[in-house]
Each structure stands twice: as C-alpha cells, then as structure tokens.
Amino acid sequence: MTTLTATTFVSLDGVVQGPGTPTEDPRGGFDLGGWLTPCYDAVMAEYTADWFSRADAFLLGRRTYEIFAGYWPSVGGSDPVAGPLNSLPKYVASRTLTRSSWQGTAFLRDDVVRAVTELKAEPGRELQVHGSGDLLRTLMAAGLVDEHRVWVFPVVLGKGQRLFPPGTPRRSLQLVEHRTTGKGVSVQVYRTARPEDQDA
Template sequence: MRKLILQMMLTVDGLYEGEGGDIGWHHVDEEFNVYAADFLRSVDGLVFGRITYEGMAAYWPTAYAMERDPVVAERMNKLPKYVATRTLTEAEWENTTLLRGNAAEEIARLKESPGKALALFGSSRLAVSLVQQGLIDEYRIFVNPLLLGRGSRFLQGLPVPRKLELLEAKAYRSGCVLLSYRPAG
C-alpha cells in the first residue's frame, strides 16, 4: 500500500496562512529547493484540496516558476495530480484528475493502487478528514521562524487528539525546522 505524506508550512504559532490567505511568508531558498526536489523524486502523485490546487496550478506552470526553480517546477508539472473537489468541473493543469466523490474513499483507493508514496500539500481542511480516517501515514511540517498572530490554524476542527511519533527533526540555515512524524501505534 502506498503512503500518504502530508507536507505543510507553518508558523511557530501554528498558522498555515495569514489573513486573507497570505502565504508570502513561506521561506523558500536553495536549501529548501534541494529538499523539495528530492522529496518530489520520492513520490509519484500529488494530492490537493481545491483551494491549494488552484494556487499551485496558477503558479507552477508559469515561466516565472520554471525560471526560478526549473527542477521543482518540472516535477510539479509532470507528476499526476489528484484534486478533491465538489465545485471544479475541469482542470487545466496537466496530468490532473478531479476526485468528485467522497474524498477519503477516493484517496483510500489511490493508496491501494501500486506506486510510490503520494504527497498531500497544504489542504488543511482536506487533511482534517484524512486524519480522521487514518489515511495520513506521515506528517512533514516545516516550521518557519515567524509568529503571525492571525490567520488560519493548521488542522482546525480536528475532533479528537492524535498521538504522533517523531521520525526526524532537521534545522535549516534559514531558521526553518522540518519535523517529520508518523501516527503513533
């Protein structure tokens, strides 16, 4: 069975976006891009909620993204993408499949198919339902050295506590820290 790895950038105060959906504070530098390229080589599919998908689809296929980070952009554009959505009727970003049914059931089916791990980027609301169904196998949380104070809290609405087991903690020169966990037990 394939693993589903949730990757999210957070602030120290646990926010994944600032007011109005601002993510301009995400710290992305060469060291992060090396990590991202390696991570994208280890997966063969990307999972998104609609809102995250729309942001990614507006950025990665652009000439700016290809110029700024060609390795990550090429992989983001080529990998199969799966979007949990109730509202989208079509997707223009190459290699995108819309998951229009029950998101947890659709993603459980994807996990049962052969292949490497799947990466779930952002998509905090979708992640809540996947955590509840026990479908996330690993959490990779990049903590950015910043306190926003206001914005959207990661995994808001998770109804019960979940214990996690630390796999790795890695500090970057930027001050970001990557924390990797798996569900305990």
C-alpha cells in the first residue's frame, strides 16, 4: 500500500490561495499572492527536502501542475525538489490537459477517486499531493488522504480560498508531529483517523 500525503501552505486564517507568487492564482480577484515568501528560510528548505525525498510519485491538480511544469524542468537535477519532480511519475487530475513535454507525466481524466484508489493500492512509499486545493478537497471527501502536512504561516489575509471551506465533511485527525521554523512557520503533521475512530 502507498501512503497518500498532502502538503499545504496555509495562512493563519486558513487561506491556501496563491502562496508562491503574486500572479500564481488571482481567481476571484485575489491580489495577495506571494504571502509565504517573507517566511521562507533554510529550515523550511530543509523540511521540504526531507519530505520530497520520501516520494515515489506525485499527484497534482491542473493548476498546480502547470505552475510546476513551468519552472521545475529547468532546475538542475541535484536540487532536492527538482530531482524527484523531474525523475518520478507525475499524475495529473485534469479533464482539459491531454499532453505534456514534462517527462513522466500521466493524466487522470475520468474517475479521479477510482484512479487514486488504485494508485494507493500499489506497493510504494508516498504518493504526494502538493497544493492542488480543488483536487485535495475531492480526495478528502473520499477519505483518501492518509496524512496532512500543514504549514501554517504567521500571516492573516482576510480573503481567498480556504483549505477547509464550509461543507467540508467532518473528520478526526491525529497530530503526530510538530515543528517550528525560525520565522514562525508552524509545521503540523496530522494522520487521518481510522473510520472506526471518527466518532471517538
């Protein structure tokens, strides 16, 4: 069995939209993109490299995939993030994309929940989701996420798409790890409770 992990950058008030750059995700008139950059430091890079080293494959939504594909193929293979991303399989949930020049890319066009269930049934270490908020919400609703790695940044945005919007199904999580970077980013690792423990 492969473990499905989800890594998400979140503001203190729960916003996940546009963390990387000002133009990353302006949907809905969101004009606060790039909010994680002031908090980036060597400790954050160390944690990121550690987690990317555990991946056997990546699962991405269309928007996140296009952002990654526009940058990471041009980065040298010795980079701890670029190395895994460029060499390992990348599964993309998209009904519109049909081809890509990024080596190792495959598209999941139909029943994403069924396709991901089948991928998880294969032997391996981690199938990693990074960002991909819309896809992640679908996976959470289907109970397919085994572990959340939530980076909570010390910034309040007041608007933008949230990780857990109204209507998100109730689910119990178990905190298994907590780290803090020098710039005040709280890194919280949660495992999804077993179905029989959800009401405990």
